[in-house]
Amino acid sequence: MAKAVRIHETGGPDALRLEEVDVGEPGPGEVRLRHVAVGLNYADTYFRNGTYPVPLPAGMGVEAAGVVQAVGEGVTQVSVGDRVTYTGFLNTLGAYSTERLIAAAPLIQLPESIGFETAAAMTMRGLTSAYLMRRIHPFKAGDTLLLHAAAGGVGLIVSQWARLLGINVIGTVSTDQKAEVARAHGCTHTINYSHEDVAARVRELTDGRGADVVFDSVGKTTFMASLDALKRRGLMVCVGTASGPIDGFNPNLLAMKGSLYLTRPALADYIADPREKAELAAEVFGHVAAGRIRIDIHQHYALEDAAQAHRDLESRKTTGSSIFVV
Incomplete structure (x- = not known):
């Protein structure tokens, strides 16, 4: 049995x-x-x-x-x-x-x-990291990515992939130990959100400009900080809701914070086409x-x-x- x-x-x-x-x-x-x-x-x-x-x-x-x-x-x-x-x-x-x-x-x-x-x-x-890095945004060298849960499974793959592309990664973590892990895998900077203001620190690290893109897998507790960390017309990617769902969102907030873009992708829609799934799998493997x-x-x-x-x-x-x- x-x-x-x-x-x-x-x-x-x-x-x-x-x-x-x-x-x-x-x-x-x-x-x-x-x-x-x-x-x-x-x-x-x-x-x-x-x-x-x-x-x-x-x-x-x-x-x-x-x-x-x-x-x-x-x-x-x-x-x-x-x-x-x-x-x-x-x-x-x-x-x-x-x-x-x-x-x-x-x-x-x-x-x-x-x-x-x-x-x-x-x-x-790996497939999640592949569609995030290759399908969501036309990343170029020098871009800044704010990556929540940087020491997690997806975070460590994304950090390494971003380093290959010359992207500056600011990773958020909950402990100093996780910060060391994240930096060892490609994060340019880390922010310990247990005692640092994420949005303020991102602004400081980018000379006031903000991040080009945010990958946020945490959800409820990080959503507003993620929006506040973005540059004008930046992209917010809600990848998950580990801290709980994001409720009561008013789209006008995107205009108020700099004409931001917001998307909530799902892996299933990026591997539904067998050819695209094979391409993403081949690249990450x-x-x-x-x-x-x-x-x-x-x-x-x-x-x-x-x-x-x-x-x-x-x-x-x-x-x-x-x-x-x-």
């Missing part, structure tokens, strides 16, 4: 249960996949606590890497024995498992140069394989420790990427 972490009701980390499941054989368009490593993402907590509602009971997790064990009728893009990775949203929910059935469509062939643990730690974060971007896995968990993993994630104890080793 395979094992899977599931929820029967929404709630805190203790809602997560490790259960035995009968996987069965793949149907048309499906594969049976044996996981080697599973990604842990902040978005997983949204499924668990009900922010992203799904029919219950439900599996957890949307990202993993492993080996194809069997293929169903009509599957031609992968074969038994192939090394693959995947990420998605509702179509890949259920990654916290030792083995599963999954549609073949989201699967990405894994280059031999990328290990399973690295893949599980970087597929969602290429950077990692060549050593231009390194993936730091700072936390390893077993599936039975899923509740603790979520506690660590929500208390901001983690840096870099976190995975489950199956």
